[in-house]
Amino acid sequence: MARWTVERRAKAPGEPERVGGVGWTAAWLTGAVALVGEGGLAFVVYFLAGLRDEHYFAAGIGAYVGYLFLIVVVAVVLGLGGAIGSAALVLPVLQLSRWSARRTGRAETMRWCLAVCGAVAAAAAVCAGVPTLLLGGSWTVLPLVLLAAFLGLAPAVLCTRAVTVVRRNGARFGLAALVLVGGAALSAVTFVGGLLAYGTGLLQEYEPPRLTDAQLVGTWTDGHGGTLTLSADGTAVAHDLGPRTTDEAYAGDPWEQCEGSGTWTQGPSPSGTTEFELGVSGCLEGPGWQYGGTEDRPTLFYWIGDPDSLNRYVLHRA
Template sequence: MGWGDSGRGEGDGDAQGDRPGGAVRPFVELNAAAAVCAAQLPALGLAWWIGTQSGDDYGGTPYGFALLLALACLLAAAPVVLPFAGLMHAVAHIVPADLLARVVTRRLPGPAWAWHLLSTTAIGAAWAALTALLWGWPVTATAPLLAALGVLPALGLAHFRRRARVTGRPQGYWAVWLPSLFASVTLFLLVFVGGVLATITGLVEDYEPPVLSAEQLAGDWRDDQGAVLRLRPDGDAELTKVPLQPRIYDDSADPPDPVLVRCDGTGTWDLRTDDPYGDSERDGVLVRLRGGCGDETYWTVGGTADEPELFVRFGDPDAPDLRILRRDS
């Protein structure tokens, strides 16, 4: 596997700098780790995007102008963004895991490659615990993901170390970044072809919105900005800071832009199986507010049967202002 630099009793040799690279060896290995980390990022980004397509697109199109513009920007910025992102991943995850593995392998028996992978998993779990404390991310999902992100860089770093020992000299900048480029393109194409095949064969299923009855829709729906839409079983509705279709437009814009409003008050609601405005074929809730705050608004049913959502798209269809309400648990 090429983990020879982490065997027992080799600390003195490292201190004397008798390995390829000498005093600059840590920087050479950091460069190699960053290159391998960067190589996997485009494929991971594509895999994430493919996964999002199996979820709710909230009535949008995955191939709109905004997506094409975003892809163009990513391609233009990739030569700068990818090396920087790879370096950050290497500093935060791969280098600490490598240092931990060196300490463990000098004191405990067992294959060095296993300790390196276990150390990578441990550092990933530590970062997962931190994200759970700061942002509430689920550790059970985040820890395996972060651990998996460290496997390829750990193996790649071992490969470059082995090459350095065979050649007797450290790997130069282009000696690691050119293979990283080829590996990145290969991984991206493999994920792309795999995604196409998964879609054709039905492994990645098309999203189907939940079908909810009026009884299931009754209850409180909230967003993260303080809006509360209370749908009562008798057809009455109570609104607190709920965004509705505006009646006021900014005439200084060309074409005039709607001025989004948040409304309080009472009104009515009913379950509809078709959008009265013809924008969606999904079921939804038509909310009418008593008073002059805003026009009636069709909240489309989305999410899943376990975690249903109501959403509406305001403004420009190509760049809408998406608002989502989620059911109280």
């Protein structure tokens, strides 16, 4: 009788081990903390990039409590998102990588895992991009979704795959802790490095536009019917000027809209910057007006009440 023997393929170095229930728990935890780290880093980069745009920060105990509450909310959202994303996306992609390698008789290497991540990212780009194109959207959605999906998926999947290569469960949970610490450290280094870059002038933080008298001449509107017309001879005419109770920026006691004419001027402030001063009786008089926006789209605004409330009455060029 003929006897058939099948040689078992030797496991290549770095291939995943057999993973039990506890091991998959460690893998899920690693994927979750990796996604949390990615989300935290994205939040830090978004904050630092926002410093290049117009922004204002409140001060005081109430504001600091609000910032602390925001940090807690962001941490909770990132934690829940990481836990769900690891179970719904990272682990299935890792299983797909292991299954596809077995079906093709290949070793499930890091390169193979990256290729599977690329295929999943491409599928996500097609699913998001094709409907967008059919609805008349831009074709740039395809490469943007592809890049975002791959960069968001690949690090988490590779970290989770590393857990399946380790044999001992204790080492697997230790790797999850290492990923958590590494993600937090990377976000902290990025945050401190970004602040240093702004502080040393390597990156340019937002500065309000410096407008000449000629650039100020014209009509400015609040978008609700209120206008302020500035003439080259220094006269100003206000019509229905003042914040409305329906404004998003409205706070405090009701304001009465004002009408009238007067003067306007600009000059150096005590801090050395240029300030705008309006001299129309009863119409937000004085040097409290400030410049905002950009050189191309400047704004004039006036703080409503305490500046820490961040409530502003804003005029745009008509």
